[in-house]
Amino acid sequence: MELVVEKIGHRYGELVALEGIDLAVREDEILALIGPSGCGKSTLLGIMGGILRPSAGRILVKGAPPADSLNPFTYIFQDFALLPWRSVEGNVALPLEHHGLGAAELRRRVADVLARTGLAEFRTAYPKQLSGGMRQRVGIARALAVNPAILLMDEPLSALDAQTRELLMEDFLALWLRARTTAVYVTHNLAEALRLADRVAVLSRRPGRLRDIVAIDIPQADRATPAAQAQLAGLHDRLWGLIKAEAQIAEREVIAAGASYG
Amino acid sequence: MAEPQMREVAFRGGGFVLSPRRGAAAVFFALLLALWELAIRAGWISPLFLPAPSAVTTALWELALAGTLGLHVGQSLARIAAGWSIGTIAGLGVGFAMGIWSMSRAIGVPAVSALFPIPKIALLPLLILWLGIGEPSKIATIALGVFFPTAIAAYSGIDGVPRNLIRMGQSFNLPWLAILRKIVLPGALPGILAGFRITASIALILLVAAEMIGAQYGIGAFILSAGNLMQTDQLLAGVVLLSVLGLAIGTVLSRLERWLLGWR
Ligand SMILES: Nc1ncnc2c1ncn2[C@@H]1O[C@H](COP(=O)(O)OP(=O)(O)O)[C@@H](O)[C@H]1O
Ligand SMILES: [Mg+2]
Numbered sequence: 001m002e003l004v005v006e007k008i009g010h011r012y013g014e015l016v017a018l019e020g021i022d023l024a025v026r027e028d029e030i031l032a033l034i035g036p037s038g039c040g041k042s043t044l045l046g047i048m049g050g051i052l053r054p055s056a057g058r059i060l061v062k063g064a065p066p067a068d069s070l071n072p073f074t075y076i077f078q079d080f081a082l083l084p085w086r087s088v089e090g091n092v093a094l095p096l097e098h099h100g101l102g103a104a105e106l107r108r109r110v111a112d113v114l115a116r117t118g119l120a121e122f123r124t125a126y127p128k129q130l131s132g133g134m135r136q137r138v139g140i141a142r143a144l145a146v147n148p149a150i151l152l153m154d155e156p157l158s159a160l161d162a163q164t165r166e167l168l169m170e171d172f173l174a175l176w177l178r179a180r181t182t183a184v185y186v187t188h189n190l191a192e193a194l195r196l197a198d199r200v201a202v203l204s205r206r207p208g209r210l211r212d213i214v215a216i217d218i219p220q221a222d223r224a225t226p227a228a229q230a231q232l233a234g235l236h237d238r239l240w241g242l243i244k245a246e247a248q249i250a251e252r253e254v255i256a257a258g259a260s261y262g
Numbered sequence: 263m264a265e266p267q268m269r270e271v272a273f274r275g276g277g278f279v280l281s282p283r284r285g286a287a288a289v290f291f292a293l294l295l296a297l298w299e300l301a302i303r304a305g306w307i308s309p310l311f312l313p314a315p316s317a318v319t320t321a322l323w324e325l326a327l328a329g330t331l332g333l334h335v336g337q338s339l340a341r342i343a344a345g346w347s348i349g350t351i352a353g354l355g356v357g358f359a360m361g362i363w364s365m366s367r368a369i370g371v372p373a374v375s376a377l378f379p380i381p382k383i384a385l386l387p388l389l390i391l392w393l394g395i396g397e398p399s400k401i402a403t404i405a406l407g408v409f410f411p412t413a414i415a416a417y418s419g420i421d422g423v424p425r426n427l428i429r430m431g432q433s434f435n436l437p438w439l440a441i442l443r444k445i446v447l448p449g450a451l452p453g454i455l456a457g458f459r460i461t462a463s464i465a466l467i468l469l470v471a472a473e474m475i476g477a478q479y480g481i482g483a484f485i486l487s488a489g490n491l492m493q494t495d496q497l498l499a500g501v502v503l504l505s506v507l508g509l510a511i512g513t514v515l516s517r518l519e520r521w522l523l524g525w526r
Contacts, residue, residue, distance in 0.1 A: 051433050071434050081430035085448045085525040094444065095434035126525050146434065 001072065001149045001182060002027050002062040003048060009056035009207075010043050017043045019207035021057070025150065030176070030183045030220075032197035034190065036243055036250035040208030041186045042154055048184060049073040049152045065149035070099050074148035078155040080135045082127040082142075089114070089123045092142045109145055116175065117141040133164035140172060144179075151183040157192060169195060173220055188247075190239055194232050195223060202242045205250060211242055313495035321499040330479075335503065337479040338469055341397065345404025346465045353409040353461075354454070357416025361450070362442070367417070378410040383471045390475070400472040407468045408461040415457025419450030452526070455519050462511045466504065481507070 005023040009016070017040040025031050025048075033041050046052030048059055050073060065072035082091050092110050101109070114120045117137050127135055136156060143151060156172075157165040173196060176183070187193055193200045194216065202211045216235060218228045295315050301307045302314040309317065325331040359366040360374075386403050393399040423446055431441040473482025481503050488496035 049433060051429060073433070075430070075433045077426065077430065079426060081426050083427060083445065083448070085523075094431075095436070097444075098435075098437055098440050128525070 001065050003150055003182070003184075004060040004062060005044075005048065005057070006060060007057035008044065008047055008054050008059070010040070010047060010052075011055050016207035018047075018054075019209055021208070021210050023201060023210060023213075025182060025184055026198075027063070028180045028182055029198040030185055030196050032193035032200045033184060033186045033203065034188060034193050034200060034239065034243065035203030035208065036205055036247040037188055038250055039203045039205035039246070041188075041203060044203070044208070045075075045152050045154050045184060045186050049075060049150075051075075066147065069147045069149045071095060071146040072149035074143045074146055074151055076136075076139050076143050076151060076153040076156045078158050080127070080132075080139045080159075082135055082138055084127050087124050087126055088119055088130075088138050088141075091127070091138055092119075092145050095142060095146050113141045113145040116144065118171070131164070132160045133168050136160065136168060137171070140175070144175070148181055151181050153183060154186045155188065156185075158187070158189070165192075172196075177221060190236055193239070194236055196220065200235075200239060202239065205246050214239060310492070310494060313498055317495040318498045318502060321493075321495040322502065325496075325499060330484075331503075333479045334481050334484045334500075335507075337477070338473065338481045338507070341400055341473070341480065342404060342465050342469050344397075345401040345469070346408050346461065348401065349405035349408025349465075350412050350458075350461065352405070353412025354416050356409075357413035358420065360413065361417040361420025362446075370413070370417070374410055374413055378414070382407040382468060386472060386475065395476040400469075400477070403472045404465050404468045407464045411460050411464065412454075412457055415453050415460070416450060419453025419457075420446055422453055423449030452523055455515070455523065458515055458518075459512070462515065463508065466508055466511070470504065 003025040005021055005025075008018055008021040010018040021044060023031075033044065035041055043052060047054045050059070061072075083094065086094065089110055092113060093106060096106050096109060111120070114123060117140055119134070119137055119141055122130065122134065122138075127138070130138070136159075139156070157168055160168065169192060176196075185193070185196055197216055198220075200214045200216065202214070203209065204211045214235060216232070218231065222228055223232060298312075299314050299316060302309050302312065313321075322331070325334075356366075356370060360370040361367075382403055385406065386399065389399040389402050389406075393402055427445050427449065428441060431445050436444070469480075470482035470485065473480035474486045477483040481500050485497055485500035485504075488494075488500060
């Protein structure tokens with residue numbers, strides 16, 4: 001399934017958050033969306049998945065989602081968005097419960113996805129008992145449980161410490177390499193984008209416009225090699241050059257409003 | 263050159279930390295009761311003004327033997343159960359509507375603000391006029407007193423449910439009713455249960471006041487008649503009953519909280 005962003009614009013009152021965004025997410029790729037904070041990444045992601053109505057433009061899909069996909073557009077949230085009153089199992093079961101799967105099938109699906117994400121032994125734990133990294137694993141498990149056609153990830157690792165981020169990124173990549181679900185990965189972290197993405201879309205700020213799309217032609221599995229590292233360093237400098245000036249402005253700005261839909 | 267002198271760094275982090283002191287309360291109250299008893303036995307205070315704990319206990323015991331204790335407590339419990347349940351159900355209904363729909367919020371907030379501060383006991387004569395002197399007016403007084411705080415607790419409880427959890431539910435295409443039942447209701451529950459604590463004591467206060475008009479049995483009626491006859495030992499026995507009732511309700515609510523909010 002392909003996702004086409006067509007002339008998307010969005011304003012919050014006077015503030016123009018996005019303007020004239022044209023973009024296509026290709027089947028089976030990870031598209032990273034980077035840009036300084038406040039440039040409209042979360043807004044664009046919310047619009048892409050249909051939980052935010054854009055002021056202008058539209059989102060189109062090409063092709064039908066796989067028949068076994070219970071929720072084609074599935075989010076993974078920066079703050080995990082787990083229900084604190086449900087166990088790990090209960091949280092993963094939540095998006096399955098209204099599909100009339102039957103108790104046995106539901107249990108089987110939950111057990112299967114918990115096994116895949118290494119959470120089987122934490123089945124009965126509650127979110128408050130888990131570390132941040134484990135909580136986000138539950139968020140990922142919940143998303144995978146519904147067989148998404150497109151994963152929409154809003155800075156999924158930003159709330160975690162550096163080591164946890166590293167570990168979770170590798171685990172996510174391993175899961176992704178097996179399933180190759182189309183994904184849009186919002187981040188302000190260049191290293192994450194360079195490790196995971198097939199293409200990196202760079203947004204400018206105020207108003208958020210698409211500045212450039214940079215392709216990374218090295219398969220994710222091969223990016224650890226020295227030759228790849230050298231090439232990635234070059235890409236890193238190029239991307240940093242694109243966002244540095246604006247990141248500096250963003251950093252010195254007084255924050256006026258919170259997240260757009262989170 | 264001389265060795266520099268070694269000193270220990272002084273500890274400055276003490277205080278402002280509370281730790282549990284088991285049994286302290288029991289000892290304190292035992293001492294207080296003993297002092298009270300002593301003050302009357304020694305003749306420092308007249309037993310007419312303040313009956314001794316032993317006299318209050320005796321009065322309670324005689325009441326139990328005569329069989330009227332059960333009648334009074336039973337009647338009061340029935341009234342409080344009916345009034346509290348009606349007020350709570352109505353309050354939760356209105357509170358949820360105010361938490362969910364903009365229109366009910368727009369109408370409900372000023373209405374609740376205007377009616378909540380009215381002491382419900384002032385309406386008792388009016389309620390008696392409408393509903394008669396019997397049970398309905400007493401139950402209605404309690405229900406009215408319980409209704410407003412419950413509605414407020416419910417809608418502010420819903421306001422406190424993190425928006426991102428609701429968005430999460432929507433992003434997984436959860437049906438509207440499922441979002442209400444699985445996300446909004448449990449999220450608002452801590453606030454609602456905190457409201458129950460307040461409404462339980464309001465119900466108790468209104469119960470006593472309502473029972474002081476046109477009731478034969480009930481703790482309030484009992485206290486009133488004891489007061490009229492200057493039977494201060496019986497009066498205090500009635501007060502002890504109220505306190506025990508309040509304590510019992512508080513214990514039940516604590517159990518309920520531990521059971522329903524174990525995830526916190
Ligand atoms: N609900 C909202 N109301 C008003 N302004 C908002 C809202 N959400 C976001 N904004 C503003 O829109 C801009 C883009 O926000 P956002 O999409 O969250 O950026 P990012 O995710 O890239 O940090 C920011 O300037 C932000 O302050
Ligand atoms: Mg954001």
